[in-house]
Amino acid sequence: MLTGVVNAPEINTKHGWLNTDRSYTLKDFRGKIVLLDFWTYGCINCQHLMPDLHRLEKEYPQELVIIGVHSAKFEAEKSHEAIKQAILKFGITHPVVNDADFEVWKHYAVNAWPTVVLIDPNGKVIGQKPGEGIYDTIKPHLDQLIKDFGDRINREPFPFTQEQAARQVLNFPSKLIADPEGNLYLSDSGHNRILKLSTSGQILEEIGNGDAGFTDGSYAQATFNEPHGLALHGQTLYVADAKNNAIRVVNLETKEVATVAGTGELSYYFFDDQLGAPVNPNSPWDLLLDGNQLYIASAGNHQILRMDLQTKHVLRFAGTGREALADGSLREAAFNQPSGLALNGRTLYIADPEASAIRALDLDKAAVSTLIGRGLFEFGDEDGYFDEAYLQHCMGLTFHNGLLYVADTYNGKVKVLDLEKEQIHTVLDGLQEPNDVLVHQGYLWVTNTNAHQLVKVNLETGEQEVVEVKG
Structure with missing residues (x-):
């Protein structure tokens, strides 16, 4: 027994x-x-x-x-x-x-x-x-x-009174990008869909029917499961479909969704596993396009992957697969649930939330360094010089005019890194787990995720506004 x-x-x-x-x-x-x-x-x-x-x-x-x-x-x-x-x-x-x-x-x-x-x-x-x-x-x-x-065995059911969510247009909005026409694409992750928005908040298109699933097809047929990162290449929108462990591709002309990488299953690779061979994403959280190369923050396997847009092959790029704050070459470096990507010239910046760190990957030297962060269990809320600063589970970032804007998620703030002076300061607080930031048309746009809001801040006046998203 x-x-x-x-x-x-x-x-x-x-x-x-x-x-x-x-x-x-x-x-x-x-x-x-x-x-x-x-x-x-x-x-x-x-x-x-x-x-x-x-x-x-x-x-x-x-x-x-x-x-x-x-x-x-x-x-x-x-x-x-x-x-x-x-x-x-x-x-x-x-x-x-x-x-x-x-x-x-x-x-x-x-x-x-x-x-x-x-x-x-x-x-x-x-x-x-x-x-x-x-x-x-x-x-x-x-x-x-x-x-x-x-x-x-007691087989009588236990009735539990579950938490109830209020109805809202957005439900845990996540990653955000802009297109050349000035419109926005937003991952409405809790509703399992992607929204195309005007800057006034008008919903122009809805990609995905809102059900949690893993189905290709038309906008009305397709399903996602907690989509996050987005990247735009001409008339093709790439989506990091996190819970499906997949990269989805949206043809904006034909309005069709397909799957370009991932099977839906969790896949793990460590150290020398599958180097130079195609791999599957594991909880992909963000995407960054550089020419014909798509960088993938593979949060679940603590790695950065790279997909060649011509061959559609996804290969390991950086990270051993172990969860650690380790600098060095692409094969030596280790990450901690990488969840945000930004590019400045030949430097790829990475939000590494489980270590509350900001990492820098030099694409020419093929090496990773740490700007802010000390380890998996060292976090806080301190501005100042990089070597004195602390963040708390930072998940999103964007580069603009020599500055790196960071969604300091668990501190409920947006902070700015001056890369030349090696200093960080807070520009926005009072948020509820912001997941991403974007500078667009003179505004700082922020997904205020746990408040189910899209917020914009005038970079000149500091005036803050909640954007009313409407159908």
Whole structure:
């Protein structure tokens, strides 16, 4: 018989619960199989785990209760409201306890995100597993527990009152670019679509029908799954379709969407794996076009990829695949969930959020250096000289007139790097997890992601305006 020995430590905390209307103790779930998911919402590996959790919930609706234990890495991730927004963004249906002080984390001796812990119907710990890809490991244990405990399992459903999102035109807007005619293309990631907008906010075209999926076809037929980065090459729009692990291509003349790279599956490459051979993107987050070369921030495998627009082949370009803040040659350097790209001449700038870093990739010297950032667990909110400055999970950036504008996402700010003086200062604050920045027609445009807004700031007067996006 499969059964645990050690009593599962309590999971209730003083910081409260989300996605439910009450607090719980483990005794409330006695008779159920319980799976604890220790996560932090900015972690791409935690996001990769969610399809497995959804699948298990669907297959074992009577016997299994999944509980998210949110043990925040970053200070900003401890906020109840920020966790609520993440629950809505990721479509989480199970209750989540806020473990802001790592109390539950420590009691279960967890040491990595994500980690799942399986608890039997008697409240005993069966075991834990860190990392992604848990379905094939957990499912046999669930089947065995159901067989062993039989009628002693409580099969009454647990009703949880889930967080409700307000209806809005934009839902977690992400990356933003402009076209030569002055219009904007915006990834409305929470609505799984791309919008073409006028600068007044008028929706000119909608690409994708809004459903989460992986379907090619006309604008009305095509589906995306959390699209982010965008790049425009003539009448072709490239889209980083993050949750589909794919690069989609939009023909703006025929109004058709196709897939140019990726199969929908997660693919990993480390050190010398597949060098010089075609690879698949892993949670691609941003795109940058330089001539006929498309650079891809492959956040899920901590690498920069490059696609030749003529051959359509995607190759590894920079990064070992391990998550670390390491400078050096393209083969030696390591990144931390790269999520934003910008170009100035022959330097590719990279927003490296899990290390709260800004990286510089010299395309001529084929080498990576760090402008700001000290490591995976060093972050803050300090302006000044680069070697004194701190950011917090910065996700977007753009270059304009010798300045590098950065979406300092978890600090809710936009900051500007003066590359000549090697100084950084804040130009906009009070935002809610801004994901991208763009300088266009004398304005600084910002996707104020968790406020579900598009904001523009007059660069001369500093006047700020929320752009009303309308159909």
